[in-house]
Amino acid sequence: MDQDMDKTPDFSPAGRFLIMAGALVVLVAGLRAASYLVTPFLLSIFIAVLAASPLRVLRRLGLPRWAAMLVIAGVLTGVGLVVGTLFSDSLNTFNQRLPSYQTRLLSTASDLQDWVESHGLELPDNAMSSLIDPPRVMGLMRAMVSGFSTILANALLVMVTVIFILLEADGLPNKVRLALRTPEESIDQAQQVMRAINRYMALKASTSLLTGVLVWILLTIIGVDFAPMWGTIAFLLNFVPTIGSFIATVPAVLLALVQIDLGAAFMTSIGFAAINLTIGNFVEPKIMGRGVGLSTLVVFLSLVFWGYVLGVGGMFLSVPLTMALKIALSANPQTRPIAILLGPENQAAAAGDAHGSAEDSLWVEPAQSLDSGR
Template sequence: MTSTEPDARSSSTTSEGATSQPSGLPRVLSVTLTLAAVTITLLGLRQIGSFVGPVFLGLNLMLVAAPLFGWLVRIGMPRVVASISAVLAVYAFLVVFVLSLWWSISVLVNEIPAYASKFQELYLQLLDQLQAIGVSETMLTDQVASIDKQQIVGLATDLAKGIGDGVSIMAIVVTVLVFLSMDAIDIKRRIQLVRDAHPTVADALTRFGDGVRRYWVVTTVFGLIVAVIDVVALGIIGVPFALVWGVLSFVTNYVPNIGFVLGLVPPTLIALLDKGVASAIAVVVVYSVANFVVQAIIQPKYAGDAVGVTPTVSFLSLLLWAWVFGATGALLALPATLLLKAFLVDADPRGRWVNALIASRPGGGETPDPDVPEADEPDEDLVGVDGRADGENDSDDGSKPRG
C-alpha cells in the first residue's frame, strides 16, 4: 500500500505536468505564423477591396436594421415580409442620405450666380493686396498660364473616377442587400447550428453584431452633435442657409477622410461672399474646433468603447483598413477590427488574453472573462435579435435536438 502511493503521486504529478505543458507549436512560432497569415490575408483583401468593402458595408447596414427585423417578427409579421421591410428601411436611409447631399450641393450651385458681383469685388481686393506686396496681375496671369494642363486633366480624371467608384459602391451595396435580406429570413436557425457545434464562435459573432450596431449609433449621435453645433455657430455668424449646411455636415460625417472638407467648403464660401473674410475665417475655426474636439478626441473614445477596443486600437484601425480598402475601409475601420477580433480573439479561448491589451474594459463590460465560458443564449443570433415570433416552435429556429 505504501509502495503504491509514490507511484500514484508520481503519476498525478506527471499528469499535472503534462497538463501544464503547452501543447502544439511553441508560442513564438505560433504567434509568428499567425501574424504572417494575417498579413497575407490583408494583402489579399487589398487586392479585392473594391468588392469586399461594399459587401461588408452592406452587411453593416443589415446589422443596423436587424432590430427592426426582430421587432416585426415578434409582433407577428411573416419573416419574409419582415426581412423585405428591413431592407426597404435601409434603402430609404440611403435615398435620404443621397438626396440630402444633393440638396445641399444644389443650394450652393443655385446661390453662387447671385454673388457674381461679389466675386468680382473680392478679386479686385485680392489684386490690391497682392500688388501691395509686389505681386502684379501680370505675374498672376503668367502663373496661371504656366499650369500644366495635364495636371488639370489628371485632377478631373481623379474626380470622375471617385464619382464612378462611389456609384459602383452604391450599386454593389444595393445589390448585396437583396441577398442579405434573403439570408436573414432563417439566420436564427443558422446561428443556432453554429452554436451547437462551436458555442464560442456563435458568441463571438453575436458580440460582433451588437458592437457594430453600437458603433453606428455612436457615429450617428456624434455626427448629429457636430451638426447642431455647426448650425448654431453659423446662425450666430449670420451665414445664410445655416440649416442646409448643418444637414450637409451631418451627412458628410459618414464620409471618411474628405467628409469634413466636403461639409466645410460650401458654408465657408457662402460666408466669404455674403459676410466677408472675417466671417469665412470664423466658419473655418468653428468647424475645425468642433470637428477636432468632438470627432477626433471624444468620439474615438466612445466609438472604441462601443466595439470594445481602446482608443489607440481605434486609431490604428483607421490607418490599417484605409490602407486595405481605401475610403470604404476608413468608413468601416472599427467594424472590420471588431470582426477580426471576433474570429481571432473572442472565438478562441487560448487567445482571449489579448483582450487585456486591446479591450476598452478588460475583465468586464464588453469583454467577457476569458476563463469563464459563455452561457448559451438561444435568443441571440448573428444580428443579436430574437427572430422567433410569438408562439413559434423551437423546431422552427433550429433549436430542436438533432441526431
C-alpha cells in the same frame, strides 16, 4: 513509416511566427486587390446588423416577415433616393455656378494680395492667384462631391445584399450549429460582435445625425450654398474617426470664402469647430459611456490600415472592423494578449488585475485544502 507520415510537422515558435506573418501579408494583399467587392459586402453586413433591430421590433408588433422586410427595404430605398437626388441636384447646380465661383475666387485672391501689400510686404504680380489656383480649388471641391456620388451609386448593390442577409438571418444559427464542432461558443461570440457593433453604429449614427443637422442650420444661417448637401457630408464623414470632421470642414469653408467673403469663411470654420468639439468631447462620451473598447492610438492606426486595404469604405468601417477583430482575438487564450494591447489602458489594467487574482488563487486554494485536511 506510415506513422511518421501521419505526424503533423512541429514548427518552432519562430517558424510559426513566419508562417502567420506570411499568411497575414497574403490576406491583406488579397483584401486590397478585391476591395471593390469586399467593401460593399462589409458595408452591407454592418447595415444589416443595424436593420436587424428594427426588423425584430416590427416582428414583435405582429407584422409578418415579408411585411417587415418590405418596410425595411422601403425605408432604405427612400433614404437612398433622397440622398442620391440631393447630391445629383447639388452637383448639377454647382457645375452651373462654377464660372461665377472661379471669378469670385480670383477677386478674393486679388483683394487678399492688396491687403498684404498694404501692410508693407511686396509680392509678385498675381502671387495670391497662383497660390490659390481657382481651377484647382474648384476641381477639388467638385471631385469630392463626385466621389460621394460614386459611393452612393453602389447603394443599389448594397441594399439588395442587405435584404438577402436579413432573409438569411433567421436560419443562420441553425446552419452554424450544423457546420461547426463548437457551435454555441461561435454563436455567442458572433452575438457579442453584433451587439457591440450595433451599439456603436446606432450611437454613432445618432451623434452624426446631430452633427449633420447642426451643420445644415449653421450654413443656412450664414448663407452658404448647398447647406443640405454639406450637412449630409458632415453626417457621413463623422463616421470616419479622427480626420472625418476636419475633411467635412474644408469644402464648406472654401465655398463660404468663394461665395461670400473672408468673414463668412471664418464664421463657418469657427462654427464647425464648435460643433465638432462639443459633440466629440461632450455628447459622444456622455452617451457612449465606456466607449468603443479601443485605445486612441489603435483607432487612428485602424483608420490608416483599413483605409489602405479597403479604400474610402475602409475608413468608414475602420472602428467596427477593429472592434470585431478585438472581440474575436479575446475569445482565444493564445491571441488574448493582442486583444488587450488593442484596448484602452483601463481594460488592460482590469485584465492584469484578473490575471493577478487568478495567480493568487493558485496559492490560496492549496493552502485552504491543507487547512481543511488538518
